[in-house]
Amino acid sequence: MPEVAPNEPLPVSQARVGDPAAWDALFRRYQLPLYVYVFELVRDEQASLDLVQETFIAAVKHLGSLREDNKFGSWLFGIAHQKVIQRWRKRTEVLFDEIPGRMDEFEPSPDDLLICRESETAFMKLLEQLPPPRRAVLLLHYVEDFPLEDIARITETQVGTVKSRLHYAKKSLRKLLEAKNENAA
DSSP, X not given: OOOOOTTSOXXXXXXXTTOHHHXXXXXXXXXXXXXXXXXXXXXXXHHXXXXXXXXXXXXXXXXXXXXXXXXHHHHHHHHHXXXXXXXXXXXXXXXXXXXXXXXXXXOOOHHHHHHHHHHHHHHHHHHHTSOHHHHHHHIIIIISOOOHHHHHHHHTSOHHXXXXXXXXXXXXXXXXXXXXXXXXX
């Protein structure tokens, strides 16, 4: 089975009955977005790969508990989110690595790459100062583009809590950015 395009129906029912091609298509569709989300939270490449693998193993085991096939993506991200929370609980300290540079469709100059990397690094340092629950909702909403209802399902909270965390996360980031700019002046 070929890779599932974002706008095509997911082969969840086929995966539920154990079709390896359906699982392959689901894995290819969600592997990279899950990895990016997990990596932004744990900041460790190997741990992110392990957590994505653990997420898919759990999904295979528990797919029968999914009631709505069209919610597979948010359900899968919810599993990944819980794996990250479990990891945070096991570790008292999370080590953050420098994020790799992002390559766009065009070939940027070395100066552009340096500016982009410095901006991303500075932003990530600000983001790392936020409590993990606020950081998670920011990433799920703005990076992964999940609606608030799906974020609530993923984080196992109420929509109001997600809104509150998102509001305070943006407010905190704004204050951190203002403080950074004041110190630079």
